[in-house]
Amino acid sequence: QKEVEQNSGPLSVPEGAIASLNCTYSDRGSQSFFWYRQYSGKSPELIMFIYSNGDKEDGRFTAQLNKASQYVSLLIRDSQPSDSATYLCAVSGAGSYQLTFGKGTKLSVIP
Amino acid sequence: DAGITQSPRHKVTETGTPVTLRCHQTENHRYMYWYRQDPGHGLRLIHYSYGVKDTDKGEVSDGYSVSRSKTEDFLLTLESATSSQTSVYFCAIRASGTDGELFFGEGSRLTVL
Numbered sequence: 433q434k435e436v437e438q439n440s441g442p443l444s445v446p447e448g449a450i451a452s453l454n455c456t457y458s459d460r461g462s463q464s465f466f467w468y469r470q471y472s473g474k475s476p477e478l479i480m481f482i483y484s485n486g487d488k489e490d491g492r493f494t495a496q497l498n499k500a501s502q503y504v505s506l507l508i509r510d511s512q513p514s515d516s517a518t519y520l521c522a523v524s525g526a527g528s529y530q531l532t533f534g535k536g537t538k539l540s541v542i543p
Numbered sequence: 544d545a546g547i548t549q550s551p552r553h554k555v556t557e558t559g560t561p562v563t564l565r566c567h568q569t570e571n572h573r574y575m576y577w578y579r580q581d582p583g584h585g586l587r588l589i590h591y592s593y594g595v596k597d598t599d600k601g602e603v604s605d606g607y608s609v610s611r612s613k614t615e616d617f618l619l620t621l622e623s624a625t626s627s628q629t630s631v632y633f634c635a636i637r638a639s640g641t642d643g644e645l646f647f648g649e650g651s652r653l654t655v656l
Binding site: 483 | 583
């Protein structure tokens with residue numbers, strides 16, 4: 433069974449710092465990787481996706497992928513209190529139309 | 544806005560009663576999904592559909608059935624609700640021509656007493 437692992441947290445960072453969220457996956461054939469943000473009581477919303485090894489930047493967010501280590505991360509620069517949420521990592525395999533989600537990491541940005 | 548509407552948004556029911564949750568989309572997407580989200584378990588796939596009358600099971604399908612008679616509607620049915628099915632249920636769509644990402648509805652909170 434495909435597994436996606438995340439530290440549950442909570443991860444606390446001061447405002448303005450870099451938050452680093454990590455995710456590992458078990459299926460070496462996984463090809464697409466997604467990060468979602470979920471505020472309490474709300475639905476998940478897509479932040480970023482990445483397919484190729486290396487870094488992908490979008491504003492204050494950077495996704496990093498290392499397929500050899502089966503590891504994907506999300507960096508949030510200049511963290512703001514509004515970034516406080518649970519971050520979900522999701523993975524899909526080649527030719528798959530399903531996403532497998534991790535349990536999420538709760539991030540708290542302290543003013 | 545992915546044009547997804549879930550109904551009802553909140554429901555309280557009793558053990559043994561049937562329950563149907565509805566997911567409605569306005570943009571003619573082929574793929575639709577039902578997930579449940581529980582503390583300590585994250586999001587888990589119940590069933591998904593890849594077209595009208597085409598459905599398949601996810602990892603936690605026991606006790607659930609689905610139907611898709613029209614492109615825009617994907618129904619999730621609990622034939623006889625149990626307390627273990629108390630959860631938040633999310634419908635999602637995979638937008639055509641995208642890179643595989645899913646977009647979620649606002650969720651339906653179900654409590655089975």
